[in-house]
């Protein structure tokens with residue numbers, strides 16, 4: 001249900017906005033027009049955009065249409081305005097209401113500042129800080145302000161706080177308003193517009209270089225690597241000439257890009273083999289995952305390696321020279337060398353069946369995954385606290401920390417993977433994939449993903465044409 005619905009919702013919202021703008025604009029024009037002529041200072045803020053601010057939602061709308069615009073509604077509607085625009089607008093509101101002029105002022109948080117100091121600078125009566133902090137749970141956000149944050153504050157002529165606005169992050173803002181003499185605080189969401197973007201890149205030296213050349217962010221490429229990381233080892237398998245195409249979301253606020261959103265669909269060609277993934281939310285459990293175009297999960301039930309950023313120091317062999325025991329022995333696992341203390345994670349969901357010293361393995365954990373699979377993690381420095389025999393663990397959950405306990409020449413993780421009790425090479429064993437799209441949702445899956453996959457197809461075809 002994810003994207004199409006989402007796009008549709010945004011579209012709907014915008015349509016609603018344009019209707020609203022028109023309505024409010026025509027309603028307000030006559031009144032505002034006269035003031036524009038006389039003030040001449042806020043002409044920029046007086047077009048329809050004044051009314052195009054974010055939270056023109058249905059909740060606030062009726063009051064605005066049915067009644068005269070009050071200072072409070074106007075404040076909310078004008079959240080996006082710059083300070084001069086705000087001030088100009090405030091004057092209009094005051095004129096409409098025949099109030100004495102109020103003032104919006106901007107205060108930048110300096111290092112070592114506190115809210116009390118800021119209120120002092122704004123000349124607000126000190127007890128009103130206490131009043132504001134008691135005005136609601138949301139006010140607590142204001143205890144976490146940082147240098148360079150901006151607070152916009154409105155006071156009347158008698159040093160009373162009438163309003164305060166604070167950008168919590170890109171998507172949320174906080175509003176304090178005095179209504180009928182009482183301060184009220186609430187947080188609001190900005191209207192975020194989602195646009196679809198795409199990028200393609202070919203690997204010359206590294207994946208990150210390719211990403212940079214394609215103009216996509218490190219975050220996005222990490223996400224891409226996460227999607228295909230079950231099939232492609234991005235440390236070992238990447239070759240010159242590999243290439244990728246990615247269709248992703250970009251989030252905008254007031255026409256300005258804030259950040260990248262989700263990857264919608266992507267293709268990665270690794271050593272001539274094509275992998276495709278598409279994002280889909282399973283309506284059964286509301287879980288969003290990446291699937292192959294035919295609905296198989298991209299995810300495997302096991303991670304290929306239970307430590308990140310580690311070097312494989314010894315592979316799986318049936319015969320090798322043991323450096324400590326000084327004799328030939330098979331090595332029925334994979335060794336990962338990394339810094340002592342590096343987190344070791346459960347490679348799959350399961351239950352801990354052993355946690356403790358186990359001969360040459362040193363401190364070891366064994367996890368049972370269903371009836372068929374088990375994994376072993378040896379030479380640990382320590383265990384994750386609270387984990388015991390019988391504890392349930394999730395894939396990717398930290399279970400312990402890499403070390404050199406037992407028979408080990410240096411800090412490394414010795415990892416074993418057993419199928420029906422038999423040791424298998426964790427690097428090459430065919431890992432079971434996570435659950436596919438449930439049969440009864442396959443039609444929905446197809447409906448949701450076909451347009452995305454068609455777009456991907458078109459992009460990759462164009463790419464091929466460009467390369468030839």
Ligand SMILES: [Zn+2]
Pocket residue numbers: 314331333334335413414415
């Ligand atoms: Zn080993």
